[in-house]
Amino acid sequence: MDKKEIKELGSAIMILQRKAVTQTLLIWKPEAERIMDTNSKDINAIEHTLDALCEVAFDDGVLVLFKKLCRYYYDIDPLATADQIQFYREMWDNNEEIEDDE
DSSP: OOOHHHHHHHHHHHHHHHHHHHHHHHHHHHHHHHHHHHTTOOOHHHHHHHHHHHHHTTSHHHHHHHHHHHHHHHOOHHHHHHHHHHHHHHHHOOOOOOOOOO
């Protein structure tokens, strides 16, 4: 693969990512807001929404919504919320742990 092909592939990936973020916000932002506005305790709806948001939480706008819904969910189920946060970290956190060999 030459540089031009790699650049074209990178551009195509970025376009797909932007579309994924747009679609996610279009569908899942209203659902997250409904959950919080109605004080819903529907764990399946909350977790399904968090899962969908996490898929594209590389985007700052989606991440803000994911965190807001996590804060809401924490009062309902702290352990499940911790699992959601861990899932996000495994998927998107790029910080490598530095191991101490001493």
